[in-house]
Amino acid sequence: MRILVIEDETKVGCFIKRALEEESYAVDLCEDGAKGLQMALNTNYDLLIVDLMLPSLPGLEILKGVRQARIQTPILILTAQSQVDQRVKGLDAGADDYLTKPFAIDELLARIRALLRRGSTESPGVLQIDDLALNPATRDVTRGGQRIDLTSKEYALLEYLMRHTGRVLTRPMISEHVWNQDFDTFTNVIDVYVNYLRNKIDRGRSKKLIHTIRGSGYMLKVD
Amino acid sequence: MRILVIEDETKVGCFIKRALEEESYAVDLCEDGAKGLQMALNTNYDLLIVDLMLPSLPGLEILKGVRQARIQTPILILTAQSQVDQRVKGLDAGADDYLTKPFAIDELLARIRALLRRGSTESPGVLQIDDLALNPATRDVTRGGQRIDLTSKEYALLEYLMRHTGRVLTRPMISEHVWNQDFDTFTNVIDVYVNYLRNKIDRGRSKKLIHTIRGSGYMLKVD
DNA sequence: GTCTTCAATGACTAGAATACGCATAGTTGG
DNA sequence: CCAACTATGCGTATTCTAGTCATTGAAGAC
Structure with missing residues (x-):
């Protein structure tokens, strides 16, 4: 699952990025609104997290831009406590959920899981194929009831495979969803x-x- | 389906080439604009992918050159984020679609399928003849409901045959669309x-x- | 008309060359 | 130390080459 975070406050941005990466998401962080919109349009993210208070381009414009391009990617917006009206406008403009700053990181992670779940056609809490089960909420993986320990990258790869069961996934597709933009094409890491x-x-x-x-x-x- | 990629950045070019080849397209990669135009004029490609930012010859000149020669091949252009005006000029000059860099490979593949589909008279998602069916999106082939496993080349050949059902296809035609420029004419590989x-x-x-x-x-x- | 012959063309096969993916060991960095 | 990644040798499926065998159809003999 690859996520774009558009957040101008470096500190907050890095904090979020780190938290998400610990949850095995592939994360790109962008501190500039205009650039962020471009990235959102050009890359097939699984989720966007957008701070509504941005210097260059108002966050709302990003939402509108993305939705105008008919991109369905779930969007989670971040607002300050005071900006109640902003929040409403955000939801109107196509955001799927919001969180007010400051927020608890667990809260953020829970919302993300909910949004990613909703994105798939069915909404199973647990991904299952044959006797292999993966629970995105707890990141537990079991086969035949037996727990399997995975590293972060292993988990991310497996989740991507399981979310696209039965479809051929090419290496470029995999690298795009499981690694972030620093991925080096000329290696065999995926293999x-x-x-x-x-x-x-x-x-x-x-x-x-x-x-x-x-x-x-x-x-x-x-x- | 044979595709010419005109892209000067070696890394990006190779990435695209690989992605396309994993989708069973025959791909020629050219890093020089002038040479690329020549190739586009001399070979009957099914699609051109042109980076608008090229050193030797501006990408726009390639477009114009191709269209002046009355070649209808669909063209997809690649532009940098900033070059909005270039993009507009590109579409004016006869491009059929565009993508801004960096782009999602899924997106590129989807656009390609759309352009290639549009090229044929009808626009069926699945190619069918009698009880033989081929799905370009998943690259699944079945006959009488039974799955048939094909290698990449076998698939590419069958897809070409199916896209031109009922028409006699000569060996040169086949080699031009199913193999790339390294094809050796004096063999019986096609047979x-x-x-x-x-x-x-x-x-x-x-x-x-x-x-x-x-x-x-x-x-x-x-x- | 039809039978035979023969050259041209394509079908088929075996095996060589190649490219691809697997496994494993080594390196880096937090 | 462990997770993430790099590098390399090896086995094998795919791709291609090269050769033999089968089929076609046209020309000539009868």
């Missing part, structure tokens, strides 16, 4: 991580869930 | 791949779909 996942999830099981589509990419499915 | 396809699609069926037109080439049709 390596798929291998890590295989060791933890498929190794020793008769039913393999992770499949290679030679020349194209990878796919998660029951055979 | 070999037609044979591979026959084994997977027609073998054991009463209705044959792939037909040989002796002295000319091949044709896909219901008898």
